[in-house]
Amino acid sequence: MTGAGSSGNDGRLLLRASGLSKTYTGDGVIVPAVRGVDLRLEHGEFVAITGPSASGKSTLLHMLGGLERPTSGEIWLNGERVDKLSQARWAILRRRHIGFVFQFFNLVSNMTVADNVELAALMAGASRKQATTRRAELLGELGLAAKADAAPARLSGGEQQRVALARAMVNRPLLLLADEPTGNLDSAAAMAVLRLLSRVHADGQSILLVTHDLRVASAADRVVSLFDGMIVDDAPMPVKQRPTPLPDVLKLRG
Amino acid sequence: MCEYEGQWREGTTFMRMPLLALLAKEPAHGYELKTQLEQLFGEAYPTPNIGQIYVTLQRLERDGLVRSQDVIQATRPNKRVYELTDAGREAVVSWIDATSEGPRIRDEFFMKLALSELSGTSDRLGLINRQRRHYLMQMRSLADLAVGADRKIPRLLIEGAMLHLQADLDWLQRCQEEFM
Numbered sequence: 001m002t003g004a005g006s007s008g009n010d011g012r013l014l015l016r017a018s019g020l021s022k023t024y025t026g027d028g029v030i031v032p033a034v035r036g037v038d039l040r041l042e043h044g045e046f047v048a049i050t051g052p053s054a055s056g057k058s059t060l061l062h063m064l065g066g067l068e069r070p071t072s073g074e075i076w077l078n079g080e081r082v083d084k085l086s087q088a089r090w091a092i093l094r095r096r097h098i099g100f101v102f103q104f105f106n107l108v109s110n111m112t113v114a115d116n117v118e119l120a121a122l123m124a125g126a127s128r129k130q131a132t133t134r135r136a137e138l139l140g141e142l143g144l145a146a147k148a149d150a151a152p153a154r155l156s157g158g159e160q161q162r163v164a165l166a167r168a169m170v171n172r173p174l175l176l177l178a179d180e181p182t183g184n185l186d187s188a189a190a191m192a193v194l195r196l197l198s199r200v201h202a203d204g205q206s207i208l209l210v211t212h213d214l215r216v217a218s219a220a221d222r223v224v225s226l227f228d229g230m231i232v233d234d235a236p237m238p239v240k241q242r243p244t245p246l247p248d249v250l251k252l253r254g
Numbered sequence: 255m256c257e258y259e260g261q262w263r264e265g266t267t268f269m270r271m272p273l274l275a276l277l278a279k280e281p282a283h284g285y286e287l288k289t290q291l292e293q294l295f296g297e298a299y300p301t302p303n304i305g306q307i308y309v310t311l312q313r314l315e316r317d318g319l320v321r322s323q324d325v326i327q328a329t330r331p332n333k334r335v336y337e338l339t340d341a342g343r344e345a346v347v348s349w350i351d352a353t354s355e356g357p358r359i360r361d362e363f364f365m366k367l368a369l370s371e372l373s374g375t376s377d378r379l380g381l382i383n384r385q386r387r388h389y390l391m392q393m394r395s396l397a398d399l400a401v402g403a404d405r406k407i408p409r410l411l412i413e414g415a416m417l418h419l420q421a422d423l424d425w426l427q428r429c430q431e432e433f434m
Contacts, residue, residue, distance in 0.1 A: 052427040214423045215416055218393035227430060233383040237394060
């Protein structure tokens with residue numbers, strides 16, 4: 001490795017992937033899903049990955065979260081090389097330092113909302129008291145305090161995703177990873193989840209998410225476009241919005 | 255200059271029916287109509303300037319859809335109050351009852367993409383990327399507007415524009431899949 005940040009020591013750099021590839025083999029056919037992706041994410045940055053279905057975006061996210069092992073390439077998280085870690089070491093890393101939000105919420109159905117959130121804290125080594133305090137604080141912030149004792153199935157999709165977000169945030173993760181977090185929500189619930197993501201980002205949370213929802217993507221600091229397993233564009237979004245001409249659909253016709 | 259003329263003409267045309275519809279409620283003068291439009295549609299609506307409104311009202315009067323009279327004010331200049339004629343009321347009703355244009359078929363970006371493939375004049379990936387960035391910027395603008403839009407009509411207007419943009423992006427990706 002040559003060049004800046006090859007050891008991952010750049011203080012602002014949280015995540016770095018280089019030459020990341022994933023190839024699936026089935027029935028003698030070799031299918032490249034991700035082909036040589038280089039990606040960097042700084043502390044506090046919010047990056048959205050978009051692309052058509054089957055462009056490799058979920059595979060990329062899963063590799064960055066240790067859910068799938070890359071075929072080749074390197075992943076550095078907070079200065080540590082992680083792509084060669086065992087599944088057990090990855091599991092510990094995820095519990096303590098990575099929050100995950102999925103499209104279908106993945107809450108434990110036979111536990112209450114509160115227990116779903118607390119379990120994640122307990123598994124990361126928090127005391128019962130710490131877990132309860134943090135859970136109450138998060139559910140309060142996300143407007144779910146009244147639902148603490150409910151079963152997840154009693155909640156709307158938007159509420160379930162907010163619980164999933166609380167669970168992902170309970171250990172104050174270094175990195176929040178989200179895979180189509182609004183993909184299964186109606187328009188209004190998607191907007192509510194988006195507002196929450198923007199708020200935790202404003203509080204300094206680093207976020208990397210995969211989405212086909214342009215509203216979600218446009219809230220990011222950078223939007224990475226994936227096509228055929230490769231990055232085809234990496235667009236910085238302006239910090240302060242300069243006025244853009246409004247689209248035609250906002251002009252009344254008469 | 256020509257472009258400005260074009261915008262002016264378009265501005266006065268698309269305003270005709272909304273102004274008539276507002277006058278169907280009660281007679282009003284130009285400035286009141288401008289304020290009503292702004293209040294109804296909020297920031298998302300490109301604010302018509304007062305000149306465009308007066309020109310439109312004059313043309314509506316010439317076409318027999320409104321009539322006007324000067325109201326004398328003691329301490330200020332006279333104001334001209336407009337009211338709907340029977341023909342104007344009929345025009346409003348048939349405008350509202352008629353179905354509206356669906357999604358656009360003619361799309362300038364698609365023309366560029368299709369023709370650039372034929373002529374080999376430009377880098378198509380660059381074209382698609384620039385257009386995606388443009389949509390993202392528009393989406394960011396709309397999201398910023400949405401933050402301040404508490405009332406129903408501006409909120410729905412913005413949400414609709416966002417859904418249209420999302421469809422434009424999905425379609426852009428389809429173009430990318432087929433062309434690249």
